[in-house]
Amino acid sequence: MTAKLHLDRAHLQGLYRGMLRIRRFEARCVELYQAQAIRGFLHLYDGEEGVAVGVMAALQPQDAVVATYREHGQALARGVPMDRLLAEMLGKVEGSCRGRGGSMHIFDGARRFYGGNAIVGGGLPLAAGLALADARLRPGAVTACFFGEGAVTEGAFHETMNLASIWRLPLLLVCENNLYAMGMPVAEAEAQPSIHRKAEAYRVAAASVDGMDPVEVESAARHAVECVRSGHGPFLLECRTYRFRAHSMFDAQSYRSREEIAQWRERDPLERLRRWMQDNHQITADQFQAIADEVEQELAAALAFAEAGTLEPVEELERFVLMDHVPQEQPQGNAP
Numbered sequence: 001m002t003a004k005l006h007l008d009r010a011h012l013q014g015l016y017r018g019m020l021r022i023r024r025f026e027a028r029c030v031e032l033y034q035a036q037a038i039r040g041f042l043h044l045y046d047g048e049e050g051v052a053v054g055v056m057a058a059l060q061p062q063d064a065v066v067a068t069y070r071e072h073g074q075a076l077a078r079g080v081p082m083d084r085l086l087a088e089m090l091g092k093v094e095g096s097c098r099g100r101g102g103s104m105h106i107f108d109g110a111r112r113f114y115g116g117n118a119i120v121g122g123g124l125p126l127a128a129g130l131a132l133a134d135a136r137l138r139p140g141a142v143t144a145c146f147f148g149e150g151a152v153t154e155g156a157f158h159e160t161m162n163l164a165s166i167w168r169l170p171l172l173l174v175c176e177n178n179l180y181a182m183g184m185p186v187a188e189a190e191a192q193p194s195i196h197r198k199a200e201a202y203r204v205a206a207a208s209v210d211g212m213d214p215v216e217v218e219s220a221a222r223h224a225v226e227c228v229r230s231g232h233g234p235f236l237l238e239c240r241t242y243r244f245r246a247h248s249m250f251d252a253q254s255y256r257s258r259e260e261i262a263q264w265r266e267r268d269p270l271e272r273l274r275r276w277m278q279d280n281h282q283i284t285a286d287q288f289q290a291i292a293d294e295v296e297q298e299l300a301a302a303l304a305f306a307e308a309g310t311l312e313p314v315e316e317l318e319r320f321v322l323m324d325h326v327p328q329e330q331p332q333g334n335a336p
């Protein structure tokens, strides 16, 4: 069930701007990756932007967010500053994790953004733990956990669903079902490929929504967050989406056809919202241009900040890895 949203122009324009920031940021990251300024892995969110902006619009600052390795979109939509994010991608000390997390492990404690996570399904138990702690220490806060449909084949998903239901945890589970786990199609991996229907077995409330439409996503997410916040326990929101690009920068994509990708590109969340806003006189061509210019300026400033940043000096490399000080006192309690 999705509640009707009151759509004002500023809000719609905000959703569009949010998606454009993610798209342009990642396009620049591809260039930086090709120039070897970004190293390691790079998983793009291209096509899935509507999910991050829609869900994030339904959350409050006191809520927590847990993401996957495809998390630049969630990080930007959650408010992690673009310059600190880009510095992190370039491995600079000025980055959101001092350049130690990189593309897959963006973290920002001040915004309760508890990270990207390279382990498929690894964020789920972490999110359950955050929700459990918040239920005791921060009543009213919701933890939103993003994961791909590939994570649903992991035991961690089922354990989390079960415990979250029994303990009525304030947990919003956001499954980004983009149809493929690397090269594995969901229909070949899942006996029940309609992910939200798995919730019934755990007596968890659930819904499925068109992830290519940020307004639909926000509407469904608002309903889901309301249920969770008012003490009804967890909610599983399946967002049906698609990644336009390869799984990561190393993927020949032999498992899907060009025609399929082209068909999904016709449902591009940015273009759809742009057309709808134009057709319904919610925005002028000048306003579109102003948004595009603003995003380009933000990106240019972020790049200048990141490029001017510092690589960690070699002497610092053991900091945060080994303890400087080992406590002498033995902990109290029974020995195991």
Ligand SMILES: Cc1ncc(C[n+]2csc(CCOP(=O)(O)OP(=O)(O)O)c2C)c(N)n1
Pocket (backbone or CB within 6 Å): 070, 118, 119, 120, 121, 147, 148, 149, 150, 151, 152, 176, 178, 180, 181, 182, 247
């Ligand atoms: C526990 C674990 N198993 C396998 C991998 C290798 N791996 C990385 S991404 C991926 C596919 C995950 O697909 P999905 O959860 O649907 O997310 P998507 O990449 O589609 O966003 C796999 C199997 C891993 N990182 N962690």
